[in-house]
Amino acid sequence: MPQMNMVQAINDALRHEMRRDNRVVVLGEDVGKVGGVFRVTQGLFDEFGDERVIDTPLSEGGIIGTAIGMALYGLVPVPEIQFSDFIFPAYDQIVSELAKYRYRSGGEYPAKLVIRTPTGGGIRGGHYHSQSPEAQFIHVAGLKVVCPSNPADAKGLLLASIRDPDPVLFFEPKRIYRAAKGEVPEGDHTVPLGKASVVRKGQHVTIVVWGAMLYEALDAANQAAAQGIDCEVIDLRTLWPLDIETIITSVKKTGRVVVVHEAPKSCGLGGEIVALINEKAFLHLEAPPKRVTGFDTPFPYTLEMEYLPLSHRILPAIIETARY
Amino acid sequence: MDGSAHPVARHPLDAHAPDVVRVLRDDGTLDPANDPGLRSDEVLTLYRAMVRARLLDERLVLLQRQGRIGFHIGCKGEEASILGSAFAMRQNDWIFPCYREFAAALWRGMPLQRYVDNMFGNTNDPVKGRQMPDHYTWKTGKFGSVSSPIGTQITQAVGFAWAAKIRKEDAAVLVYFGDGATSSNEFHNGMNFAGVFKAPTVFFCRNNGWAISVPTERQTASETFAQKGIAYGVPGVRCDGNDLFAVVKVTRDAVARAARGEGPTIIEALTYRLEGHSTSDDPKAYRPEAGLDSWRRLDPIPRLRRYIERTTGWTDAQDKELEAELDAELKAAIAVAEKTALPALESMFEDVFGELPWHLQEQRDELLRGPRAKGHGH
Numbered sequence: 001m002p003q004m005n006m007v008q009a010i011n012d013a014l015r016h017e018m019r020r021d022n023r024v025v026v027l028g029e030d031v032g033k034v035g036g037v038f039r040v041t042q043g044l045f046d047e048f049g050d051e052r053v054i055d056t057p058l059s060e061g062g063i064i065g066t067a068i069g070m071a072l073y074g075l076v077p078v079p080e081i082q083f084s085d086f087i088f089p090a091y092d093q094i095v096s097e098l099a100k101y102r103y104r105s106g107g108e109y110p111a112k113l114v115i116r117t118p119t120g121g122g123i124r125g126g127h128y129h130s131q132s133p134e135a136q137f138i139h140v141a142g143l144k145v146v147c148p149s150n151p152a153d154a155k156g157l158l159l160a161s162i163r164d165p166d167p168v169l170f171f172e173p174k175r176i177y178r179a180a181k182g183e184v185p186e187g188d189h190t191v192p193l194g195k196a197s198v199v200r201k202g203q204h205v206t207i208v209v210w211g212a213m214l215y216e217a218l219d220a221a222n223q224a225a226a227q228g229i230d231c232e233v234i235d236l237r238t239l240w241p242l243d244i245e246t247i248i249t250s251v252k253k254t255g256r257v258v259v260v261h262e263a264p265k266s267c268g269l270g271g272e273i274v275a276l277i278n279e280k281a282f283l284h285l286e287a288p289p290k291r292v293t294g295f296d297t298p299f300p301y302t303l304e305m306e307y308l309p310l311s312h313r314i315l316p317a318i319i320e321t322a323r324y
Numbered sequence: 325m326d327g328s329a330h331p332v333a334r335h336p337l338d339a340h341a342p343d344v345v346r347v348l349r350d351d352g353t354l355d356p357a358n359d360p361g362l363r364s365d366e367v368l369t370l371y372r373a374m375v376r377a378r379l380l381d382e383r384l385v386l387l388q389r390q391g392r393i394g395f396h397i398g399c400k401g402e403e404a405s406i407l408g409s410a411f412a413m414r415q416n417d418w419i420f421p422c423y424r425e426f427a428a429a430l431w432r433g434m435p436l437q438r439y440v441d442n443m444f445g446n447t448n449d450p451v452k453g454r455q456m457p458d459h460y461t462w463k464t465g466k467f468g469s470v471s472s473p474i475g476t477q478i479t480q481a482v483g484f485a486w487a488a489k490i491r492k493e494d495a496a497v498l499v500y501f502g503d504g505a506t507s508s509n510e511f512h513n514g515m516n517f518a519g520v521f522k523a524p525t526v527f528f529c530r531n532n533g534w535a536i537s538v539p540t541e542r543q544t545a546s547e548t549f550a551q552k553g554i555a556y557g558v559p560g561v562r563c564d565g566n567d568l569f570a571v572v573k574v575t576r577d578a579v580a581r582a583a584r585g586e587g588p589t590i591i592e593a594l595t596y597r598l599e600g601h602s603t604s605d606d607p608k609a610y611r612p613e614a615g616l617d618s619w620r621r622l623d624p625i626p627r628l629r630r631y632i633e634r635t636t637g638w639t640d641a642q643d644k645e646l647e648a649e650l651d652a653e654l655k656a657a658i659a660v661a662e663k664t665a666l667p668a669l670e671s672m673f674e675d676v677f678g679e680l681p682w683h684l685q686e687q688r689d690e691l692l693r694g695p696r697a698k699g700h701g702h
Contacts, residue, residue, distance in 0.1 A: 025490070051490045057520055062479055062513030069483020072468070075490070077483075089509070096473050097480070103675045105461040105469035106451040110678065141676050165678030194681070241681035 001183035006176060009151035009184045010040050010116070013158040014078065016187065018048050021076065024162065027054040028063055028080030037082055038118060038177055064090035064115065068098050071113045076162060081117040084171060085128045091136075098167045099142030114161045118174035119147070120212050120262050121294075121308055126301040132211075132263035132294070137169045138240040138272070144193060145239040147171040149214040151184045153237055156191030164193055171239075173211035180215075196243035198250070202232035205322050206250040208273055209260040210236040213309060217260050220314035229322045239269060247273065248280050255286035256321045260309050265293040287324030292317045343548075344562045344594060347569035352630035360412075360573040364636055370411055370568060371628050372646060374403040377427035378625060379650050381599070384443060384457075388603040392662070393443045395457045399424050401566070401598030404624035405530050406500070407431060408571030409593070413498050413526075413579060420468040420481035420499040423458055424530070428500070432465030440657040446664040452675075453667040475501060475508030478527070482514045485582070486523040496524040496582040498575070504535025506552060507543050515590070519556040524582030526575060527558070527590040530565065532597035537610040550592035558588050565593030566624035596622070669697055 004012065018024045026041055026048075032055035035042030045053040056063050060081055067077040081087045087094070094115070101111035121130035137143050144166050148154040154172070161168040199214065200221055209217040214235050221231035232250050236242055251257050257277055259270035270291040277289055292309040300307050347358045362370075381398035388396050399406055402424065410419060410428035419428055426439060438450050442460040445453035450460050451469075461469040468477065481499035488495040505511055506529060518525045529549050533540055546552055550560030561578075563570040571593060578589035596619040600607040632638040673680060673688040680688070691697065 057516055059513050059516070061509050062517050065476065065479025065510060065513055066483030066486060066517050069480035069485070070487040070490075071483075072480065073484045073487035073491075075487045092473055093476060093479070097471060097476050100471070101469065102678075104451060104455050104459070104471060105463075106449070106454065107675045108450070108461050108463040109469050144677070241677075241683055244682060 001185055003181055004151045004184040005178045005181050006148070006151050006154050006172065007038060007040050007178060009155040010158055010172065011042060011044070012184065013155040014041065014044060015047065017159060017162050018044065018052065023074065023076045024078060025052045025054065025070065025075055026078050026080065027056050027067060029056060029058055029082050031055060031080050036080060038174065040116070040172070041080065060086055060088075060090040061093055064093040064098070067113050068093060068101070068111050071111045072101075072109055077113045078162060079113060079115055081115060083125075083129050084117040084119040084133055085131050087115075087117060087133065094137070094143070094169075095140045099140050103142060110165060112165060112167055114158070114168045114170050116158075116170045116172060118177070119171040120173045120175055121299055121304050122175035122212065124301070124304065127299045130299040130304065132171070132261065134169070134171055134239050135263055135267060135269045138269060142167070144168045144241070145171070146193065146237065147173065147211045147239055148237060149173065149176070149211055149235050150180050151182045152189070153191050153197070155184050156189045157193070157237060159188070160190040160193050163190070168193075171211065175212040176215070191237065193238045194241055194243055196237055196246040197235045198232060198246065199235045200231060200233040202230040202254070204230045204254055204256065205232070205318050206247070206254045206257040207231050207233045207260060207314070207318070208236060208247060208257065209233065210239060211262070213260050213262055216309065216311045217314055219311035220318055223311065223315050224318045224322070227319065229318060231318060242273070244276060244280070247277065251277050251281045252284045255284050256324070257289045258292060258314065258317050258321055259289065260292045260314055262294050262308055264296045265291055266296050268293055287321045290317045290321050344564055345570045345574050346564040346567055347573060348564075348567040348627055348631060352634040354569055354631070358570065358573045360569055360576060362569065362572065366411075367568075367628070367632060368636065370407055371632055373407050373427060373431055374568075374625050374628065375643075375646055376430070376650050377403045377407070379647065380426070380654065383651075383654055385599075385603055387443070387658070393457055394445075395603055396443070397423055397458045397602040398599060399427055401619065401623065402530055402532055402595045403427060404568040404628065405565040405571055405593040405595045408568045409498060409500075409526075409528050409575040409591070412572045412575035413496070416494060417496045417498065417579065418466040418468065418484060420477045420484065420497055421470050422477065422500045422502060422505070423470050423472065424502070425500050426458060426460070429460060429462050429465065429467050432462060432467045434460065434462040434465055434467065436653060437657045437660060438462075440654070440661045441664060444661040444664070445666070446661055447667045448661075448664050449667075452671055475505040475510030475514075477501070478505065478508075478510045478514035479517065482518040482523045482525050482588075485518070485525045486521050489522070489524055494583060496526060496579050498526045498528055500528050500530060502535060503529060503531040503533070503540050503543055503549060504538065505529075506549050515553065515556040515558055515588075518588040519558045522585065522587030524585075525588040526578040526582060527588060528575070529590065529592045530595055531592050532595050534597050534601070534611070536601040536605060537607075548592060550590055553590040558590050560590045560592065562592045562594060565595030566622045566627060568624065568628050595624075598623070
């Protein structure tokens, strides 16, 4: 199997699906000739031409609104929003229209598209190139939300997302676009939506995490192991609908849980995960569930490595939970 | 009104301005310069559809006042704009509605019964009771899905038309919106994208004078809404929106232009909202009754009636007969809709996703275990 980074794996998935299905189109700002500001769509313009790899005017609302129309027609658009921080001009189209189309039309008009967007911090991008807005798309009915942590999953989840009947927000953790490398299956390769991955098996503390923070959690888990704490690390992969079974099975075994995410703490996905654990595994808990997250502040520039829930913040939470 | 302070607001007079396409003269004759050449059976069918829309509006408001339906948003005064434009589209074309175009949905074949079912939100409602009255859908008739946010359908219509162009299929899209929607992000996005990509779109602005309580001069300082097209490289045309023939003419021209691959057109139909915004609105709070007289004189239905009286000898007796027939049809539909069951409780959870995910299964089961589950629907 070839070695790829995340950018190459996502590019490979797009190319594969565009060859397989001529209804698939890519559109967005700078996705055409230049191949995207992160080069994720590089080479697609040359292979598929300007009617399937489309440089659009600079308007996120226009990109998503027209992509919805294309989807209603029967195309399978995969629009790119250049940074997830810039998705909000399209929020009305995503939340009030895309997410509701099948429901509000009594099933007549399922509107299916996959919105790809780089997310997360740690690239010295400041507030407007660093946020993690996933929870804001989970709280509205009708969207699936995905966030891969490695190249093989990125390819497999993207292909599964494109073939899924529902609209998908596909968050790509930009901090590990090139840093995360690994073997990626050639040709067709899907990873089912809604299935988490147990990346590290353990007995004492469950860590639930996704995207770039997976590597911080693994680092913290390795450090905790040196102190005799054996962590189980769950990479959520699909954030919504999440794999509750894998989480609850693990928590029933460990009785202790730490949830890690980059997004602000309050009303983040971590809060929902903890609430579900309380509902479904309360009597198995040996310690209060803990969240290690971004703070409820705007995303800072200079202090970004203090804002992010890096391993130096995860480790104390693991130890405290284990020793409660 | 000399129009110097609020140029857009003067539009009863604009209907006589030189750039406004007008075909139907006051005496019921047609200006041959722009006559779309409708056959008399076509005109009678359209007249009937306009009278039916008017009757529906009047009866549905009464139904709402009686508390039998929750809401209605009508098109009284705008029937020629809506039906003339819907008529001008070809069978292979699509219509993306705002929320005031039920007459276009009926024109495209949505059965009256299904529309009335929508008013009651019952189990036969095309949208299964999930939206307010007048938020229907009719894909069989290539008619889109109504939502409430302003302008969102505009970019979607452009994307749809653009997709047809990419697939090299001959389909244009008519998208309806009001004068208020020209202030929305989506109007700008839609016009801009359609201009750049030459998407075969017919932008149809029903300039009815009002966005709820806000008049047109609060929406724009532009002389006209049609001229907004200049900035996007999209040709604009104004027509007398209460003149069925003028609306057909300009819409047909726009469709032909789209079909030739020349791209979008914006039509500004000068018309007037003779009632409130919806049943939730009382226009007396912001609109003096006196100003309505000039618009009542331009009511599209009596204007068309003068034409058919002149050309076919249409009589008052025929009007009475038509009204009785339409009234009976509506009464029957209401009787059926009122007796039709409400949507099943579990239908609340269907169609959120293609398949029911675990969390919705749990929530559905919780509702079905609840005290109100038994006897629901009666």
